[in-house]
Amino acid sequence: MIINHNFKEMEQLKQELSFYKRFVSLLPFSFTYTDPDLRMELIKNEVQTVNLIKNSTAKNRELKITPTPIIPFEEIEIFLNEILDVVPHHIVFINSKGIVTLCNAQAAIDLHVDRESVIGKHVRELLQIPDEQIKMLETLRTGKPIVNQEILDKNYGIINTRLIKNSEGRLERVVGVFRFLNHIKEAEKQTLASRIAAGIAHEIRNPLTTVRGYLQLLQGRVDEETAEMFQSLLIPEIDRANKIITDFLRVSKPGTVKSEVLEVKDFFIHYLGHFLNSDALLHNVNITYKISEASANSFFIGDREELFQVFSNLYRNSLQARDDSTMDITISTELIGSTIFIEFFDNGVGIAPNLLQHVFDPFFTTKDEGTGLGLSVSKKIIENYHGTMSVESSPLGTRFLIYLPVYTGKVPL
Structure with missing residues (x-):
């Protein structure tokens, strides 16, 4: 088993190496990157030629980029922008005047800015901290890159900076890569x-x-x-x-998860439906079950009583959100790949946008009576079975979206 595990790791490393080599070969510019710690130098002289030199004697870590006359550096940034948007860390480029020339999607999201509005502005407007605390400006002043330095201001994390120079040695950009750890x-x-x-x-x-x-x-x-x-x-x-x-x-606290194999159609129609339908008659509620043919005979892991509690909580919330019209509730299931998608929709008055993000918070409630724990408990139960639960709402109604993994093991007789 250990040999097999190591083989898989080696195959994965080979694939990653091939990916990086292909990516570097496609970059539309020449560059030289030296790393004194690893004693290695990566040189790309032509569009398709990449050379790796070991035992480099370079003393400074730096990246020199040589754009071709046809491709200005700004266009290189446009090329890089889409690639850097998939990186889950903050990546920001500034020029020699401290002006932001590139800001990836993750940085914009975590810093709550519209990145189009910060491009062309000074980096202090992006970070909203004094200049003396901005490490990219420190690198710009000193000409020295920063390696794995901990940042303890309002944006906690680890910062790395690099200098990008052209073939003539002139500074083109300072790159900042920040591992955002506030969350x-x-x-x-x-x-x-x-x-x-x-x-x-x-x-x-x-x-x-x-x-x-x-x-x-x-x-x-x-x-x-x-x-x-x-x-x-x-x-x-x-x-x-x-x-x-x-x-x-x-x-x-993490709960003890009970392992029980449940069939989609059996659980929703025969078990959950048996209880909800009786109560729905008393409260003049129409419940519709839309169990897709593909999902009907699929199986998932859960505990009947716990999952009944989840949908019972959703049902009670729907009753409390009803207006003068008849309450309509739709419970539907679909099979999406190896996941069972469950949708619980009602046509109630909906949840106000400013409250929507708090509905799963413990003790959050807008009702005079109630603990505010129903939805928190429901979400915890779903997560205990490796699923996810989210909510969408509008004046037309509220929709709870639940995803549970399909059980593919042997079904007990």
Whole structure:
């Protein structure tokens, strides 16, 4: 098994190497790149000729680009732009005056800017920090590249800069490659907060369970009016608090995943439909099931009760979003490659755009009653089965989109 794993890694490395060689050969300009750490030099003299020199004696890391007279450097950037848009890090080019000449898509997204508006502007307008904190400007001033330097300002991450010179040694561009780590830092904060909150919730639940037990014990020892208050008010409120804590712990801590093979048609028509259809009659709701022929006999992994909770939560949310007209709900499934796509659509009033991004946040709710944990728990359940859940909404209704992987193993008899 280890030999086979290593063979696959070697094949992958060969494919990646072939990819890079082909990419370099297609670049419409000549260049020389030297790396003193690796003691290697890459030279491209002609459009199709690439030479790699080992044991280079170069002392500085630099890239010299020689555009042909037909292709100005600006056109080279246009060529590179589409390629760099697929890189998941920030890549920015500036000229000798600090003006942004290239900004890839990821940088624009994370920095919340329209990149067309920052091209031609000074880099400080893109980064929104003082000039003395901008490492690309430091490289421009000193002529020295920066290697894997940690940045601790409002944009946390790792910065690398490079100098691009032409064949005459004149500086053409400073390239900045920034590994944006704000989301990782925020995730670490949220993880820590979740652990603390989960610990507090667990400690609260223990005394609540004790109090509930004593209330049940005292029910038979108090007068009828007090016993009724225990039964109708105090014990139900403790149970409600316990349920909130249980739901919260389910969101904040990884759950134990039950493995059960479910058939699409059987689950949605015979199991889920059996429960939802009865309630729909009571509330004057029309539920339509559109199970595609391709997906009907497909299988997926899940737990019936947990997945019922997911769609029950969506159903209750739809009821609360209904207007004066008849509520129509459509549950549809499609087979897309190795994924089962499930759509839950209602024709309710929709979710306001400014609230849409928060619907899966724990404790977020616009209702007078409710914990705001229903959708958080639902999303967690889907993710526990390696699926995804998202939402779209408009004044015409709300659409929940769920993707679950198809189960391709042996179906138990």
